[in-house]
Amino acid sequence: MKRGIYLAVAIAVVVALLALILPRGAPPTVTSSAAPTSATSVQTTPQPAPPVATSGTSAPTASPTATTSASTTSTPAATAAQPASVESYEANYTFLMRVFTRGVEARVEGWLVIGESGERNYTYGRLRFPTGDVEIYGVAYNKSAVVYKLCAGGVCQYDYQGLFPSGSRNATTVVKGLCQWLNYTGVMNETRGFVELSGLMAPFRGRGNFTEHVCMAGRLLLTYRLEVDAVARFGAPFKSVMEVKAVRVGAFNETMYRRLAEELRSGPAPPAFADLLESCYAVYVAKNGTYLRTDDYPADADVVYVVADAEGGVAVAERIAQDLRRGLTVYLVTFGYTELQRLLPNPPDGLYVARCPQSDVLDWLRAQPAGRAEVAQSYARVVLK
Structure with a gap:
């Protein structure tokens, strides 16, 4: 679920931003605006997580210095001599995505918290769209059972089938060497290829090229950058750039995992x-x-x-x-x-x-x-x- 949530969020963000931009966009011309090359302009500092509708204590604070586990022991950082191999963790991330189309730029920014240990995963966070905030929750019980919940304006929707659209992806991945972030040493992978969104569950249809840079320390994602140059089926060209960066790494939060699992497993009855x-x-x-x-x-x-x-x-x-x-x-x-x-x-x-x-x-x-x-x-x- 770890990398999947980034791709899913990216697609959802592009869909939402294109819907906002295109009605007021300029005549159909490919924008010449340059996309950002780093996330240094991110102004959103991770903030307290939205409350989960369960009994007990409130959700932990997602800030760079906060400890979001009952334990105060952080996952040990590795030396620069060799890549770290982190297998269990909770990490706070900043999120920034920009979409450029027809001479107009829009952005979404916010924060995500992701925990992983074995086959168990959880995700929660908040993204700020031009129209308001969207809260994201996700939990994986095992390799095949993943549930998401997205909330906006007090209305929540459960997704048991996954946020991932159908389509094809033809790509080549190359190991670029070592990377360092937050005193961790990881491995940088670069993936370039072609992606086409299609099929029953795709939010829209389109195709284009993408470049993805991922810095991983074992199972821990340290930095993630995705650039896409594409054309939607209805003719709108767009460029999107998404950057996700870890700002804190700590221990897997057993309490948060159990709370999210209970919340999402016991979601509303399926619609008739x-x-x-x-x-x-x-x-x-x-x-x-x-x-x-x-x-x-x-x-x-x-x-x-x-x-x-x-x-x-x-x-x-x-x-x-x-x-x-x-x-x-x-x-x-x-x-x-x-x-x-x-x-x-x-x-x-x-x-x-x-x-x-x-x-x-x-x-x-x-x-x-x-x-x-x-x-x-x-x-x-x-x-x-």
Whole structure:
């Protein structure tokens, strides 16, 4: 989860900033603004963490000098002679991201706290957007169970499927040598490559080149810099630069891990499928190879398939038929006004199809508990019963 949270936050920030910038941006020209080469301009000092909604003591203070563990023993720093190998820790980080597009610049800055020990991880922090603060929480119970919660304006959303968008990444990593930060000696890796965002869960579609510099001391991330030059599918060129730097390293906080794990594991019940159907534009039932609009449809389902395009329809066609032969109530959910005959040319009788707002569908899908949803590149399958 450690490096994954940075990439996930970067993508979420780019999406949010592009949405803010583009409506008021200049005519479509590639900006000539130079991106920053260091994070020395960061003005945000790590500050107290947002309170976690659990009983007991308040969340620890995330400041460069604060001790956020019951123990006051920090992880020992290594000498400059060889790289450190830190396996268990809690670290406070500053965060700065700038996005440049169409002659306009926007930034998000804030702080993150990340703890790691074995397969257990936790993350919390606050990022300041032009529109307000966003709180981030995350916890990993093991290699396959990760839960995130994002809160803005007092409203929180749980994400059990992960913040990571679909897509492809073709990259080459080179070890550049040793690096030093906070009296730790680590190894600097440089990764250059091409990235394309696509698929069912991608917040937007685009492609471009990226360069990533990561200074690691064992499992401890000391500094992280990501530069992306890309073009979104709707034609907007943008450059983004993100920098994350450790400002304090201490011991893994067992108390904080348990509190976050309890909070996120016991999150709200998954939203009912019936609630999603209420937001949909129309529901159809398949009969004799065609789609008939109907108001007489079940408000519940055994299995739900989420498909965005014809590629996804081809991928799930046989599985839908198998589920129907088993006597299950099966829905296919798609976005907006997708042409149904192109999506699934020969639908099996008894299949229900719902056209719904994309944002509502993806919110419902992300809120499904781990193990309930199978998310692939072009489709998702959710077993509700």
